[in-house]
Amino acid sequence: MTEIILINHIKTYLTLSEKELSEIVLFFDCHSYNKKETLLFAEKRCDRLFFVADGCLQLYFIDSLGNPKTSQFAIENWWLTDFLAFQDQRPSNFYIETVERSTVLSISFSKYQELLDKFPKMEKYFRIIYETAYGSALMRLKYVHSLSKEEMFFRFRDSFPEFVQRVPQYLLASFLGLTPEYLSEIKGKQLS
């Protein structure tokens, strides 16, 4: 049962009874996706928050030249949506797509509100999740402003070695703001 992955993640932050946990997961829908399936479309109303139980998602947008650019990855135990659009139920600024075969729990905005009303302890869970995510985003903005593209790659590889093996290189290049050719060059230099 996929829901156990979310239950275990919640348990690392909160003390809840088994009854409460089994009621909480009823708020979520579970779906399995193939690689490269789209879960959220830009310019469509953003009505879902996603939790990755297995696999990997990417949040991306299409730039003015028509190229997709990855803004965020989400692997197991990570939450993803266009949070500003989700809060206001506005059209999304991003697409969300599977990077590999993935199993995802998701919740609609109205169910999310119901969940938080019925289980106020979940406010603490999401407070910690977003506090960490925001802190990480500030660190990423720091790196964007202080490291060369080459240094960005090496820092990312040293911090997330398995992830670098797992994600297609053109997506990693997009996430780091490199061309795939330049990423190849950096990796080649390192091997030579």
Place this chain on the structure above:
Amino acid sequence: MTEIILINHIKTYLTLSEKELSEIVLFFDCHSYNKKETLLFAEKRCDRLFFVADGCLQLYFIDSLGNPKTSQFAIENWWLTDFLAFQDQRPSNFYIETVERSTVLSISFSKYQELLDKFPKMEKYFRIIYETAYGSALMRLKYVHSLSKEEMFFRFRDSFPEFVQRVPQYLLASFLGLTPEYLSEIKGKQLS
């Protein structure tokens, strides 16, 4: 009384009694600062979360060439710290400094935990604050990867016209990843 600014901000998100609100603000310390005072030092333990009641703070770091680079501004009703370091009580990756004369409420990590234990409704308040902040950071990362430096400036100026007037131009340049000279040039072009 400065605390009323925080009380009013909390009231926009939560329904709390006057008694609860007056107890909540007792967890905070209030200080007034001159321009360019340092509230948090990089490499010192990050033990405080700051709320700007009046004025403006910047979160910055020193790059490898010794230049300060602004990662985030915080004006009235905004929360600021190095969130990852604060969570783990580790040394900060950033400095926090006043941009202008400012009045700031702050809370230590242990008091923050006590506050959240005693008033669990505050979890909802911070959940919404961080959800918005994280969503905004993802949008900023989108702009960093999709807009030219010139477009970044114009978008920022159109979104926050008063802020662009208020903040020293060398700090705005640092925040946008421009040199002050290039920012001047962009602004000059627009006027000519």
